Amino acid sequence: MNEVLRRAMYDANLTDLDLSAQLEVDPKTVRNWMHGRIPHRRTRDALTRLLGVDEDVIWPRSLRAENVHPAEVAGVYPRRTSISSLNWLSFYEAATSEIGILAYSALFLAEDARVVRLLIEKSRTVRIRIALGAPESMNVVERGAEEEIGEAMSAKIRNSLALLRPLLIQDGVKLRLHDTVLYNSMYRSDDQLLVNQHAYGIPAAQSPVFHYRQSVDSEMFDSYLTSFEAVWSRGQDRSVI
Numbered sequence: 001m002n003e004v005l006r007r008a009m010y011d012a013n014l015t016d017l018d019l020s021a022q023l024e025v026d027p028k029t030v031r032n033w034m035h036g037r038i039p040h041r042r043t044r045d046a047l048t049r050l051l052g053v054d055e056d057v058i059w060p061r062s063l064r065a066e067n068v069h070p071a072e073v074a075g076v077y078p079r080r081t082s083i084s085s086l087n088w089l090s091f092y093e094a095a096t097s098e099i100g101i102l103a104y105s106a107l108f109l110a111e112d113a114r115v116v117r118l119l120i121e122k123s124r125t126v127r128i129r130i131a132l133g134a135p136e137s138m139n140v141v142e143r144g145a146e147e148e149i150g151e152a153m154s155a156k157i158r159n160s161l162a163l164l165r166p167l168l169i170q171d172g173v174k175l176r177l178h179d180t181v182l183y184n185s186m187y188r189s190d191d192q193l194l195v196n197q198h199a200y201g202i203p204a205a206q207s208p209v210f211h212y213r214q215s216v217d218s219e220m221f222d223s224y225l226t227s228f229e230a231v232w233s234r235g236q237d238r239s240v241i
Helices: 003-011 016-023 027-034 041-051 061-066 085-093 113-122 138-146 152-163 220-234
Strands: 073-077 098-102 127-133 173-178 184-189 192-197 209-213
Touching: 003 027, 003 041, 016 027, 016 041, 085 113, 085 184, 098 220, 127 138, 127 152, 127 220, 138 152, 173 220, 184 220, 192 220, 209 220
Parallel strands: 098 127, 127 173
Antiparallel strands: 073 209, 098 184, 184 192, 192 209
């Protein structure tokens, strides 16, 4: 039990229900804080303002340093190839409302017939949005040069578009082509997000992937979703290939 937090709540005449209403979080989340979990920085700032107590009093720096693994981080993979085809199937099988793909080519998914069939089935009940790189865009050309594969990057995108055609013609699927610099690729299944990091000169398949789960107190997940929506809003609608 965080006795300092409990005392600060008592002195401020605030209950866990009061804090949950003020901060727009679940009462269980507040009780988790009282039992030792440390909120994210944004929430800590709002909470300490409500209580009128300095953050270092409630959560000393030494304690915060011990709690360096955010709850929204569900896992980390050293490279994208560490995620098996069955893992990808399970990931998208769990979706009930939203599937999102943001990449340059996502060819590894397009080449997996089982994943494509699953997405076709899901498109009947789930909104699917796919944003791929415009094959002739400058950023796609530069990415090909960075990975030393030249025009193969544009060819990979065209290959994906051809392989994904049975999916892209479904009513519940939207496709856009973008010309943005991708700092990472994103793969969403409802409140789960796989973020494939991009590093200069390193193929995405060999770069780390972070697995996030959305919660009422998540920050990184929400930031990545904002980025996804920004790229999506700039993309060119290509409903028909």
